Amino acid sequence: MANGYGPPPGAEENRALVQSRLKEIAAGGGPRETFTVEWRGGPEHLEVIQVPVGNLYYNPATHRIRAQSSHDPKQAEALADDPWSADSQAYLDRLLQVLPADPARTDPEFDDLAASLKEYGQNDPGLITHEGILVNGNTRRAALMQLYGPNHAMRVAVLPPSCSWQDIAAIELSLQLRKEHRRDYSYINHLLAVQELVDQGTPLVLIATIFRTTPERCRRDQWVLAHIRSLIERSKTAGEQLSLVAFEEQAEKFRELQRAYAKQYAVNPEKAELLLENRLAAMLLGFAKTDVRFIDHDFRDRYLAKTLPDGEAPAEASASVAIPGLGRVVKGPSASLSAAKALTDAVLHVRAVSRPGSAVLPEAAAEAKREFERLREAMDEAISDAGRDARIKKRKQAAPGRLADAGRDIEQCVTDLVMSRARRSLDEEAFDDAVTDLRQKLEKLAIEAKRTVQDPGDGVTWLLETFGKAH
Secondary structure (H helix, E strand, O other), X not given: OOXXXXXXXXXXXXXXXXXXXXXXXXXXXXXXXXXXXXXXXXXXXXXXEEEEHHHOEOXXXXXXXXXXXXXXXXXXXXXXXOOOOHHHHHHHHHHOOEEOOEEEEEOHHHHHXXXXXXXXXXXXXXXXXXOOXXXXXXXXXXXXXXXXXXXXXXXXXXXXXXXXXXXXXXHHHHHHOOOOOOOOOOHHHHHHHHHHHHHOOOOHHHHHHHOOOOHXXXXXXXXXXXXXXXXXXXXXXXXXXXXXXXXXXXXHHHHHHHHHHHHHHOOOHHHHHHHHHHHHHHHHOOOOHHHHOOOOOOHHHHHHHHHOOOOOOOOOOOOEEEEOXXXXXXXXXXXXXXXXXXXXXXXXXXXXXXXXXXXXXXXXXXXXXXXXXXXXXXXXXXXXXXXXXXXXHHHHHHHHHHHHHHHHHHHHHHHHHHHHHHHOOOOHHHHHHHHHHHHHHHHHHHHHHHXXXXXXXXXXXXXXXXXXXXX
């Protein structure tokens, strides 16, 4: 196969074994099992053989655990240097068994898979290269190894000898998106798979077709991944940083954030950036999406500034920013935006330092956790204030909103009257009853308006005078 990670140490042995098994099948006269994949634009029917699971290698490029592989920086570095070593393969084995959002815990779906394999055996074959690299069936291999050890036979289909790493990526995606019962990619791994195709020059329309979505949603996925990578870069402090795994359970929040940001950006880019930073800080502090919705561009100035600890003073605005090579300067970010970014960075830093597995001193990690709690308490109080104001505003707008809806219904009624006149289809008695009922309701409205509205405007004055409630 074409070079990507280089051949695994058992490549020659596996090639010989695979060729031998394929020849045995070709020479035999019995029924032959095949497995069909999309191969370079068309269907390819592949022969299925049996290979000891201990001979097979986990695919280091699999999209299933791409984000999780960065969870342990040292292991990730070793994986990049030598993906075929025993330690790297053991690391991949563990990642295939754990929860995408919490690599410290085993995924219940993996336990279910192992139980199914033990009770019913292997339903569908895996998929390998001639070198023994698994293109599909990595998780099943992990379960079979756990259940039966390295000598247990695994049914696998064999790809053509010319298979490249680009072929492997394309086939894995096409198999993942088949309408079969298999584990979905985690949120971050989905984002990475989309971006990988973009980097390969695949048109966005085709990517949308591959993932059964729309180009607009693919662009949203790109936007989210770019901001997550930016947050990881901003989180670097004291030799620590967040990993992609830290953002696994934020899917819905990021989708809502992108929609809110795009809507605000079309009106005012500066306010859009403020909204972005304010909501990111709340998301990183662990607030639910229903809480994050209360946060707008002016959230810090109206609510958060009153509740933040004294040490979190607003940052100074950058007076100007120089443009290299042009000898010109432009206006820097506002004081509000600088302060919002500083808060987001502060949350990122305490998250990075206090994360499980951090190498910082225990005292520093403990202080970071305390700072996280202080910031969370301040954010919680500010969100409560914003939510209370939002609910009050909603109640204030309820009555005008209902009248506006009634007005639209009356407009439609006018249209219906015109059409009924042309057709002579109006039920006049029913219409008269409806008008009488409307008058009674308007009289009730006038009574309550007189009791409630302290300074009537033209509209309320007309209502009161019309229904004799002006005095």
